[in-house]
Amino acid sequence: MSEPLTTGGDATGTDTEGGDVTGTDAADRHAALADRAAELDAADKLAAVRDRFVLDGTVYLDGNSLGALSTGVLPRLTEVVGREWGELRIRSWEESGWWTAPERIGDRIAPLVGAAPGQVVVGDSTSVNVFKALVAAVRMAPEGRDEILVDAATFPTDGYIAQSAARLTGRTVRAVPAAEIAAEAGATTAVALVNHVDYRTGRLHDLRGITAALHQAGALAVWDLCHSAGALPVSLDADAVDLAVGCTYKYLNGGPGAPAYLYVRQELQPRFDSPLPGWNSHADPFSMAAGYEAADGAARGRVGTPEILSLLALDAALDVWDGVAVPDVREKSLGLTDYFLECVAALVPAGRLESVTPRAHAERGSQVSLRCADAGAVMRELTARGVVGDYRRPDVLRFGFTPLYTRYADALRAARVLATVLEGTA
Known part of the structure; x- marks a missing residue:
C-alpha cells in the first residue's frame, strides 16, 4: 500500500x-x-x-x-592468490583451511541471523540454495501435503524455483500475499517460501508469527533473508525457522556474485535430503564411492568444489562486523x-x-x-x-x-x- x-x-x-x-x-x-x-x-x-x-x-x-x-578484502585476496594459490597451490586445501571454509564462514554469518554454530553453510547461489531448501522441505513434510505456498510479491527467481521444485516433487504452487500466508496455511500445505523483506517496497514481514502459524498447520517454513540479514535482527533459532537462505553481496558486503548461505535447523539436519547431492556433501568425499551417503550436519548443504576466491573475499568482508x-x-x-x-x-x-x-x-x-x-x-x-x-x-x-x-x-x-x-x- x-x-x-x-x-x-x-x-x-x-x-x-x-x-x-x-x-x-x-x-x-x-x-x-x-x-x-x-x-x-x-x-x-x-x-x-x-x-x-x-x-x-x-x-x-x-x-x-x-x-x-x-578495506580488508583486497589485501586478503592478494594473499590468497599470491601465496595460498600461487605458492602453496593444492596444499592450501588443508594448510590454508580451504576445505572447511563453507562451514567456518557459515559460523561467522550465524550470529547475524540468530543461529547457533553448525547450522549455516556457505556456497552456491541464492537460487540454488532456495531449490535445495524447498525440495528438502517437501521431502520432510508429512505425507499427503501437496501444496507449496509462495509469497505473491516474491523476487521472481524464488517463484521460478518454486515452480520447478513443484514439478520435480509432484506438488502445486499457490501464490499468496505474505501477510495472508499464516491464515492460508492448512492441511494440504507442505511448505511456504517467504521473503523476510520485500525487495521492491522494503516491507518487513512477521517471521516469527508466520513461522508459528505454519508449524501450527503442520507445514515447514523456508525464509529468504536476502534483504534483511546484516540490516536488522534475525532470530532463526529462537523463532524455530526450519530452513533459510540468503545472499551475501548486499548488506553483508561480500562482493558481486558472492556465494549465498543455507541454514538448516539442527533438529532437521538428519532428515535434510538435498536434491543436489554432490561429492562435497558425501560422508566420505574422497572415497569416490558410487553410492551416496550424506555427511552429518550443515555440510549436507554442500554440493561441489567450494568457490574459494569469492568465499575468502566474503570471509574478509565479514571482518567489518567485529565489535x-x-x-x-x-x-x-x-x-x-x-x-x-x-x-x-x-x-x-x-x-x-x-x-x-x-x-x-x-x-x-x-x-x-x-x-x-x-x-x-x-x-x-x-x-x-x-x-x-x-x-x-x-x-x-x-x-x-x-x-x-x-x-x-x-x-x-x-x-x-x-x-x-x-x-x-x-
Missing part, C-alpha cells in the same frame, strides 16, 4: 496547505535539517565502522543490491530511513512522490521505496549527480540504507538532490 508523504512545504517555498512561505523559511528549513544531520552523525555509535570501507564522495544508497567494498551489535545496526537503520523520509517530505515538491515503504518500524526493512513518474530517468539523473540508488520498473525509486557506512548527512544530501532533480522535471 502506498502512503502519501506528509510535508511541511516544498523546496521552492510553497506550503502544501496552499499558503506561501518565504525564501527565508526555506533556508531555515534546510539549516534545521543540516543541524539535525550533524547532531545525529555525532551521536552515531557506528560512525567509526565507516572507515572500514572503501568510499568516495558518492552518496551510495544501493547497498541493498551490492554492498560497498571493505558491531546488530541491535545498534537496526536502531541506526530506522533512524536513517525516518530521517530520509522527513527530509524528502520537507524538500521535495508536493505531490511528486508517494512512499510504498511502511512507516511503522515493525513493518520496515532498511530501504525506502518511493513511487515516482519517470523513475528510470530520475534515477539516472540522481546517479549523474552523485547519488546512487536504483529503480524497479515501472515507477519505483529504491534507496537502500546500509547502517555500517551510511551517514545522516548522506540521507540529507540525497533528499536535496532528489528535490532538485524533480524541480527540474516538473
Whole structure:
C-alpha cells in the first residue's frame, strides 16, 4: 500500500496547505535539517565502522543490491592468490583451511541471523540454495501435503524455483500475499517460501508469527533473508525457522556474485535430503564411492568444489562486523530511513512522490521505496549527480540504507538532490 508523504512545504517555498512561505523559511528549513544531520552523525555509535570501507564522495544508497567494498578484502585476496594459490597451490586445501571454509564462514554469518554454530553453510547461489531448501522441505513434510505456498510479491527467481521444485516433487504452487500466508496455511500445505523483506517496497514481514502459524498447520517454513540479514535482527533459532537462505553481496558486503548461505535447523539436519547431492556433501568425499551417503550436519548443504576466491573475499568482508551489535545496526537503520523520509517530505515538491515503504518500524526493512513518474530517468539523473540508488520498473525509486557506512548527512544530501532533480522535471 502506498502512503502519501506528509510535508511541511516544498523546496521552492510553497506550503502544501496552499499558503506561501518565504525564501527565508526555506533556508531555515534546510539549516534545521543540516543541524539535525550533524547532531545525529555525532551521536552515531557506528560512525567509526565507516572507515572500514572503501568510499568516495558518492552518496551510495544501493547497498541493498551490492554492498560497498571493505578495506580488508583486497589485501586478503592478494594473499590468497599470491601465496595460498600461487605458492602453496593444492596444499592450501588443508594448510590454508580451504576445505572447511563453507562451514567456518557459515559460523561467522550465524550470529547475524540468530543461529547457533553448525547450522549455516556457505556456497552456491541464492537460487540454488532456495531449490535445495524447498525440495528438502517437501521431502520432510508429512505425507499427503501437496501444496507449496509462495509469497505473491516474491523476487521472481524464488517463484521460478518454486515452480520447478513443484514439478520435480509432484506438488502445486499457490501464490499468496505474505501477510495472508499464516491464515492460508492448512492441511494440504507442505511448505511456504517467504521473503523476510520485500525487495521492491522494503516491507518487513512477521517471521516469527508466520513461522508459528505454519508449524501450527503442520507445514515447514523456508525464509529468504536476502534483504534483511546484516540490516536488522534475525532470530532463526529462537523463532524455530526450519530452513533459510540468503545472499551475501548486499548488506553483508561480500562482493558481486558472492556465494549465498543455507541454514538448516539442527533438529532437521538428519532428515535434510538435498536434491543436489554432490561429492562435497558425501560422508566420505574422497572415497569416490558410487553410492551416496550424506555427511552429518550443515555440510549436507554442500554440493561441489567450494568457490574459494569469492568465499575468502566474503570471509574478509565479514571482518567489518567485529565489535558491531546488530541491535545498534537496526536502531541506526530506522533512524536513517525516518530521517530520509522527513527530509524528502520537507524538500521535495508536493505531490511528486508517494512512499510504498511502511512507516511503522515493525513493518520496515532498511530501504525506502518511493513511487515516482519517470523513475528510470530520475534515477539516472540522481546517479549523474552523485547519488546512487536504483529503480524497479515501472515507477519505483529504491534507496537502500546500509547502517555500517551510511551517514545522516548522506540521507540529507540525497533528499536535496532528489528535490532538485524533480524541480527540474516538473
